Amino acid sequence: MTIKNIFFSFSVIVIFAVLLFVNLTELQSDECAVPCDPVRADESNCEPCEPIGCSPTEIEICEVNNFFSDYKKSKCKLNCFDITGWIQGGFYSNAHGKTIERDKVRNYDNRNVTAFKNNSGNGYFLGNTQSTDFQINQIWVEVTKEANGKHGLDWGFGTGLFFGTDAWFTQSFSDAKFDYGWQSGDYFTSIPSLYFQLAYGDLSVKVGKFETYLGYESLRAPDAIFYSHPYTFMLEPATHSGVLAEYSPSDKLQLVLAYTTGADGSLENAYDDHGFLGSISYQLTKKLNLTYSMMFQRYGGGIYKNSFTRDFANSNQFFHTFLASYDISDRLTYTLQWSLGDVKDRLASTHDRLKGIGNYLKYKLNNFWSVGFRAEWFANEDADFTEYTAGLTWKPNEKLIVRPELRFDHSSDKINKPFNGGKNRDQLSGGITGVIIF
Numbered sequence: 001m002t003i004k005n006i007f008f009s010f011s012v013i014v015i016f017a018v019l020l021f022v023n024l025t026e027l028q029s030d031e032c033a034v035p036c037d038p039v040r041a042d043e044s045n046c047e048p049c050e051p052i053g054c055s056p057t058e059i060e061i062c063e064v065n066n067f068f069s070d071y072k073k074s075k076c077k078l079n080c081f082d083i084t085g086w087i088q089g090g091f092y093s094n095a096h097g098k099t100i101e102r103d104k105v106r107n108y109d110n111r112n113v114t115a116f117k118n119n120s121g122n123g124y125f126l127g128n129t130q131s132t133d134f135q136i137n138q139i140w141v142e143v144t145k146e147a148n149g150k151h152g153l154d155w156g157f158g159t160g161l162f163f164g165t166d167a168w169f170t171q172s173f174s175d176a177k178f179d180y181g182w183q184s185g186d187y188f189t190s191i192p193s194l195y196f197q198l199a200y201g202d203l204s205v206k207v208g209k210f211e212t213y214l215g216y217e218s219l220r221a222p223d224a225i226f227y228s229h230p231y232t233f234m235l236e237p238a239t240h241s242g243v244l245a246e247y248s249p250s251d252k253l254q255l256v257l258a259y260t261t262g263a264d265g266s267l268e269n270a271y272d273d274h275g276f277l278g279s280i281s282y283q284l285t286k287k288l289n290l291t292y293s294m295m296f297q298r299y300g301g302g303i304y305k306n307s308f309t310r311d312f313a314n315s316n317q318f319f320h321t322f323l324a325s326y327d328i329s330d331r332l333t334y335t336l337q338w339s340l341g342d343v344k345d346r347l348a349s350t351h352d353r354l355k356g357i358g359n360y361l362k363y364k365l366n367n368f369w370s371v372g373f374r375a376e377w378f379a380n381e382d383a384d385f386t387e388y389t390a391g392l393t394w395k396p397n398e399k400l401i402v403r404p405e406l407r408f409d410h411s412s413d414k415i416n417k418p419f420n421g422g423k424n425r426d427q428l429s430g431g432i433t434g435v436i437i438f
Contacts, residue, residue, distance in 0.1 A: 085141035088221035090433030096420035149199030156197040172266035231378035232356035237263030252283040271300035294320035383413030401435040
């Protein structure tokens with residue numbers, strides 16, 4: 001394995017263009033009434049709650065009479081829906097000036113679906129596929145009602161609509177169903193989540209399509225650290241469909257177990273895939289959080305309508321990640337991600353192993369500015385990749401985020417060069433993005 005010494009140089013970053021601001025009217029107040037914690041009626045230390053949106057007579061304080069008491073106490077709670085969303089756009093370019101190219105592959109049902117050529121555009125940067133042109137990465141709107149089982153049985157749901165160059169991440173492309181193929185050029189549309197939820201006590205169950213628990217970096221623009229994504233992001237699914245149970249017996253411990261139709265699949269499950277998703281997260285100390293997540297999937301075989309061949313047909317896939325996040329100080333946080341994936345061909349009895357290590361440092365300069373650094377090593381059966389990314393985050397208020405960054409990539413593969421249309425093993429790139437939250 002060869003790791004090249006990298007020295008960053010400064011370059012001028014393109015000025016950020018105007019983003020459209022969208023303001024949606026919420027169905028009702030931002031805050032919902034939540035009853036007091038249940039205590040015995042004879043205790044004298046019970047303090048009245050001051051609910052917002054409900055009159056005092058609609059909530060009985062300090063009594064939990066039966067299984068359905070939560071519905072009786074908080075009438076307005078049943079109508080508490082959250083409408084959230086954001087718009088993200090920006091520029092991302094590379095020193096080679098290579099633009100994006102696509103192949104018309106994976107066509108089915110005359111949808112004219114095209115695939116991105118990995119060595120074009122900005123290479124393996126996934127969402128930042130455009131070069132030199134302004135792009136809308138994400139227009140994401142979602143409506144949710146979070147089920148809260150703290151005071152009894154409660155229900156909830158979640159649904160979202162996602163448009164932009166990043167939206168292909170959350171399409172159900174594993175079995176080519178549901179929102180797969182919703183595409184126009186470099187832009188996609190998807191439904192990242194669509195689930196029904198029940199909760200009682202510390203247990204919550206979701207049925208439908210939901211986002212993954214694997215990995216450290218988030219696809220959601222407000223929660224991201226950098227504009228570009230690491231190589232290990234390619235290993236991780238974005239969504240799953242199936243049944244997921246989450247158990248949180250304390251503020252420190254969270255357990256997740258799910259039966260799914262595989263990675264990035266739909267509930268229709270055209271190939272009869274079967275998968276499992278599990279995660280355990282524990283706040284070991286005030287400064288240290290540990291998370292282990294794993295996924296197993298059995299890919300079915302066959303060809304969908306004789307025109308859609310899957311890369312992993314008749315194979316088993318195992319993938320897991322380990323995360324350790326440590327607050328070195330009030331301002332400085334270090335995070336380590338270790339990832340390992342193994343795809344076994346059941347017919348040929350061969351293995352394709354993928355692995356990666358990501359290191360993250362994030363330092364808060366003040367209430368408005370923070371700086372981040374990412375150093376990653378990624379390897380497959382053919383080559384090793386390293387990337388180093390440095391970026392700034394400016395957040396002047398709760399509605400606006402601006403992130404410029406610089407990145408350097410290197411590949412050990414001297415034959416299948418990943419950049420500049422197969423001509424280069426190294427690439428310097430950079431860009432700037434803005435996020436408007438509504």
